[in-house]
Amino acid sequence: MQDFVYRLQQITKLPDYTSIILNGEKYEDDLFPPKASSIFSKRQNKFDDEKKSQFEERIEWKRLHDLYPESDMDLIKDISVKDVKQGQLGDCYFISTLRGLVGSHPNEIKKIFVNKRINKSGIYVLRFLIKGHPEFITVDDYVPYCNYSKTLAFAQKMTKNIWPILVEKAWAKINGSYEDIERGSPTDGLDSLVPYSIQSFTKDDLEGNSELEENIHKASKLNYILAASSKVTKGEPDRKLHVEDPLSGIISDHCYIISGSYKVRIGTTNEHILKISNPWATQTYKGTWSDQDLKWTEELKEMVDFSKKNDGEFYTSYSNFIQCFESVTICKCNPFLRVISRKMSHKQNSYILINLTLPTNTDLSINIHQYMKRLFKPEDYKPGNIRVLIAEKTEYPKSPFKYVIGDYKYDTDLLSIDSPMILRKGTYYMYIQLDCEDQLDAQFSCNMIGSDMIVSKVSHSEFGFFLINTLKDYARTKVENSRISPKDAGFITKFFYSYETAGYGLYLFTNNSQNDSTALEKVQFTKLEGLKLLETSIRQKGVHISPILDKDKIFSEKYLEVKPGRERFLLVKMIERQCQSEYNYFTHIRYCVNNLIKMCLKDGKKEAITNPFAPKDVMNYYYLFHDYGVIFIFENKSKTYTLDEYFTLKKLENYRLTNQDLQLSKHKPFWKFTVKPKKRVVKHLQKINMGLKTSFQYNYNHKFIKAGDLESSVIERDSPEELSDLEVATIITQKGVKCAIKNPNSEEPMKIYYKYYFFGPFYGFLFKNEDPNYFFKADFKFQLQNLKLKDPSKGSKDTWTIKLGYMQSQTPKQHPKWPSPTLIPLNKNPKPTPALLIIPKIQLFV
Structure with missing residues (x-):
């Protein structure tokens, strides 16, 4: 990687091109000379020496000024799609990008050139985006020329304009050689030329997705750039890149541009028709809505701006399109938006927290850029995993952050996200982290695209509070209940980890009980693959988050005590692309005393207490086992008798008396109390350890005292032996x-x-x-x-x-x-x- 960084520093040095032009000097680029080293890759070694020699015999480096008279050359005058045609190089993804840009936003092409006119010195300075940040690349006008065909070897000159040839050469210089720009994705080209949001969708995303179909149609109407990649022919040789499908005429493993989208009504049916552009500037399409299709009418042709020319453009139905193409890339190119580009870095295991203040409502997009993987050998560079999470700061104490959007990309050089809606003016926090293994520091660029925004950093002390509350909001609004406790419908568990939350997740237990009950949730993870369990702690400077490294602690039982109206959580973090988790759980309920009494009287074991002096007087005791122990209720419905109770407890296993009763029974466990007429007394046994078995035995003695009797003065004694x-x-x-x-x-x-x-x-x-x-x-x-x-x-x-x-x-x-x-x-x-x-x-x- 250090070699590339050094080379990048060299190729982005800007010469005094103005003086060179004014002095009439002929410029020759020493860093990308007109030699075989600029054609063949030093990294890939696809060709042996014999093939290289054969190619060199057919190729000659010539200056454009020597090939074409000055009257037949312009740089960027009246640029159009007609200027662009792919040559013998397999860089259709890049040439298609140029066709898409010039067709939708020709000014974006003009912005690439620093000096905007033809010059006899043959020096041109172009602005590219490397790692999302503008860099200047200087090239001369030497180009590979094919002697046997008498044409340029690579990008072709179709009109007077030579800009496609120079842009392709500058791209080759950045990559190292012309061979190094073969094969790629539309994202590679778009990300290097424009700073806007780029989203890619696979065939799985396309099939049966009416919402995405509508988004593609809207994107075309908004003049966004849409690229489509065709299927790869199975079993084709490595060098046989493009094969024409005999039925459709679509070229395999090829990149096209969607240059139009039309929804029309034909008879009683609605039809979605796409206009497709081939960078070869020729077309061989044979499917539905081809030039030869008999369904074309003059009215329909006018509706879709139909022209029968062999210029590489053709029409197809959307249903046929998703059968022939593997992916679609959408670039939200909008020159009216403001782009703020910042170079950023953080230490390993750290992060960046940004405050985005939006003075007005805006459609916000974020691009996080690292060096492209295509610029290195695979063994020399591995980009960090990118995490981004955005939330709106609110004024509500119970929900201080409202989730907006997030993403987590594994082993990628670009993460691009768009707000799902127009963001209202206000304050937003954005978290960015790169999990970097090969670098001491994470280095990247962040492009923020919107109508207007004010950017500032936020103290790390606020991160824990921001993350946890954003994840809680996501759980409340986006996550289905993982479990509703059968003991109480108000006890709700949600467990998730998602790319949408920057790879973070929660085991969230919410107590919405209507019974004013406290829950004790016991959780034990038995499998955590690709996940890391984190612990949180409250410190003076905020909520501190740190990984749990002790395996025994990771897989031990964890108890979450959740009071009514509260939430408790466990925090997890994805560290690999594929993740699996398994866990066991059990919910213990601590009811409030009033509810526990109601439950005991309704569902508890009932025992009658017979008063031999007044058998019709109703006296009972009840007991009920619950998660936290046992409740006893002694009830006296008599009008005249007081119940004097002596309740002895024996062989208590994993039970204890309440603190109040312990003070009264230091030497032996017992309850001694009176229950007056029309009253009840409640006693409790507390469970000591939730995970252990419990048992106890008891004995009891009753006394019945009628109001005004002599014995009322002696009812506190234990037995007749204590009386005279x-x-x-x-x-x-x-x-x-x-x-x-x-x-x-x-x-x-x-x-x-x-x-x-x-x-x-x-x-x-x-x-x-x-x-x-x-x-x-x-x-x-x-x-x-x-x-x-x-x-x-x-x-x-x-x-x-x-x-x-x-x-x-x-x-x-x-x-x-x-x-x-x-x-x-x-x-x-x-x-x-x-x-x-x-x-x-x-x-x-x-």
Whole structure:
């Protein structure tokens, strides 16, 4: 590359051509001499020495002034398409460009020449665009002349004007030789001659694309330059460049110009007819709307400006055109637009950020130029990948940048983009980056084409904010939803990476939930081919973007916590032409408490709490598992009873109590609370790690307290064992359920009975003898469900032996020498069931 840069510096040095002309000196170009070295390529080596020798024998270098009298020569006087005809050189793409330019915008040809008249010194200075920037190329008037045909070897002299011959020679000098300008694309020629936007479309773009067909028609009416390249004949030899199709007469692998587009109505059908121009200035077309087609009428001929001349122009239908041609190139040539050309550069892995202020509405085009690949050997030069992104700066905080257009071209020397619409006046940011591997610094030119604009640089500190918000706007307006969560239709995921966004993309999660819920999106990439994952961080000088280099970090799980009305994202960047990605995801939902309560009451597991003193009172507890843990709701619909709850949690695996409850249970996990009448209490278990399994067990004890009861003063205690004997006896006497004991020997009633009362975790029993006629002794045997006896009779697990004299009662701890008549719960699930009393034998003593 350094060799070319040095040669470019030499060939663009401008001699004092004015003095040379005034002094009448004969100018001979030492850098492109009239020798074989200017004909044959030093890079390609297509010809062996024998073929080169044969060609040289037929070729002689002659000055144009020696070939033609001065009266038969002009430079650019009354220029027209008639001036241009391709010679023996395979540079149809370039000659077609000249025909297109002179046919649509002859002044663009005149702008190429610095000295605009014929001179006897034979020195001409031409202005070319190299890397998008104007450079001046000086040539002499020596040209290769074919002795056997007595004509110029390459570009032909068809009229007095010699400008096509000199322009072709200057192009050959830039490339290194005449052989080096064989084969190319219309873009190569257009990009070197005019500074306007150039877009190319392939056959895939053309077929079935009515919008592109209309754009081609409009482009022709706007006097834009349209070039078309025909199909390449399969299997043709390397040097057999052009083969005539026997059916259509179209020359293969050849470049034509579309010089007219007409939409006409023939009978009841609409027809789109194109006028095509061949740089050979001859035509052999045989297809639809050829000169011999019988469908031509005088009226139709007048509508399309038909003339039957062998000048290289012919007509064809658009449907036939897309069958015969492989590509179309459109150059938006508009001399009324302003062109701002800037040479730019940035360090590796850096970029340029530009502020474009548009004082008026404008149709904006941007060209980013690097050195053409055709100027180098493939192994000597690889252009950088070009990224461009343009967005309008707005006044809306939620959407500070509005996406306009962008592109990413891989391994290309030109990126040309047009705004999709007329841009309204305002402020726009443009990001440009070259991924350059072979250069220490990225060097390029930027052409900005529009009616008017003010250009300034923007601080790098604004880039991250600009990029992320532009990508978000693109996602909102251009990208279909990748996924809508089945858990909540407001959770929307969009994942994209696109050439339209300069090769950047987002994994964007938006929370538009109507339930005021927070989402935790878990994402794990399993494949990223041709893509780079980036991380963002907020710094004092703005949003900082950097690549993630650690592979473990790239493919690890990433969590995006997204609050209602917010967005979170992951940023990716394309680094190759072909990209593939695969990822897994899972959405966890954190509902707001009010919605969680509604869900639990509606869909949660419901368990009844039976109040033995008021069985009709409704008391329930509910629980519901959700992504962030478990919610419990204790509901008391009673009008008179307060529920006193002691809820013990055991074997918590990957769960923890809320911070508030943790303060109350430092040593053991439990909840202790009261639920007043017509109230509810909500408790939560929090999940610790989303990725691990969870489990827990629980036990509970209920107490029921009626307003104004004695026990209301002691409801905060855990069990009857914490109460005094008097308190226990008083509570059972006042609130217990009374059960009479019948006399087994007679129908005579006895004043011997027992009472029981449910304290929450315990059943308390009070046995009392108020009958003066009997001494009472009995064995009480129980059938127990989820209960066990505390201090049962010796040798038995389910029997108490009770002995009572007159006016005696037995309560817990009142007579330690006797068994304590108390039942206590056995397990945590389900709730305790009262024991069934069985009295198999009662002994009465008078």
